[in-house]
Amino acid sequence: MKASYTAGPDIHVLPSALPIPDLGDQPVNAFLVRSGQPVLVDTGMPVDREGFLDSLRSLIDPAELRWIVVTHDDRDHTGALARLLEDAPNARVLANAISVTRISEEFGIPQDRLVTANPGSRTKIGDRELSFHRPPTFDSPGTLAVFDHSDGTLYSSDSFGTVVEEITEDFAELAEEEFFHGFEVLNRAIAPWTALVDEAKFLRPVRELAALRPARLLSAHGPTVREDAVPRLFDAMARIPSLPAWLPGADLDLEAALDAHESPSG
Numbered sequence: 482m483k484a485s486y487t488a489g490p491d492i493h494v495l496p497s498a499l500p501i502p503d504l505g506d507q508p509v510n511a512f513l514v515r516s517g518q519p520v521l522v523d524t525g526m527p528v529d530r531e532g533f534l535d536s537l538r539s540l541i542d543p544a545e546l547r548w549i550v551v552t553h554d555d556r557d558h559t560g561a562l563a564r565l566l567e568d569a570p571n572a573r574v575l576a577n578a579i580s581v582t583r584i585s586e587e588f589g590i591p592q593d594r595l596v597t598a599n600p601g602s603r604t605k606i607g608d609r610e611l612s613f614h615r616p617p618t619f620d621s622p623g624t625l626a627v628f629d630h631s632d633g634t635l636y637s638s639d640s641f642g643t644v645v646e647e648i649t650e651d652f653a654e655l656a657e658e659e660f661f662h663g664f665e666v667l668n669r670a671i672a673p674w675t676a677l678v679d680e681a682k683f684l685r686p687v688r689e690l691a692a693l694r695p696a697r698l699l700s701a702h703g704p705t706v707r708e709d710a711v712p713r714l715f716d717a718m719a720r721i722p723s724l725p726a727w728l729p730g731a732d733l734d735l736e737a738a739l740d741a742h743e744s745p746s747g
């Protein structure tokens with residue numbers, strides 16, 4: 482785990498990183514929203530479980546949590562969820578039913594603590610109103626992007642993430658060429674099907690999210706992107722289906738690597 486930081490009023494980022502061989506680091510973020518009914522968006526990676534819980538406790542007593550939003554069931558989003566069901570007895574879990582079914586392969590979520598949502602749903606939690614959307618790229622059918630209408634924050638789950646050599650807190654701190662190269666890699670890697678889709682249909686969720694005019698975009702796998710820069714990420718996402726499918730090692734010169742391996746040592 483890395484040190485937590487703020488992405489906006491009452492929004493705390495709990496960051497970590499997943500090394501991706503030959504590419505760099507993939508940010509792995511969860512988010513705590515301090516409000517009348519505190520909300521945690523995702524719960525980190527299993528490998529970070531204890532560090533994640535320590536970081537969370539430094540910001541809030543888990544017993545004060547009222548909601549845990551699970552954007553989808555992948556383990557880098559549910560790493561501390563089972564523990565939090567014990568440590569945060571007053572929190573209800575909000576997730577898509579497909580994600581809940583997949584999570585149940587490992588542990589159960591009590592039905593009286595569960596609220597399910599689909600793309601197109603809206604719900605009020607305390608002084609906040611959340612709407613749920615299908616993000617443009619995803620690797621789990623239960624994935625939800627969450628838009629907080631009270632402050633204009635879009636929690637985009639895996640979508641709009643990147644892989645970079647050195648993780649920063651804010652988009653403005655990164656070289657844009659590096660960010661967008663990693664952006665094209667990650668968003669194709671998690672959704673190789675983008676090379677097969679009808680581009681007009683792919684653009685629908687991009688335009689739907691853009692129409693919300695987010696004040697900030699918070700990806701589970703990217704830095705904080707603020708209002709002025711957000712449209713550039715939507716533009717970059719719209720180009721993803723026009724790119725060839727990305728495969729691990731695709732950026733390497735295989736023939737040159739084999740030649741080097743077979744050459745006799747000096």
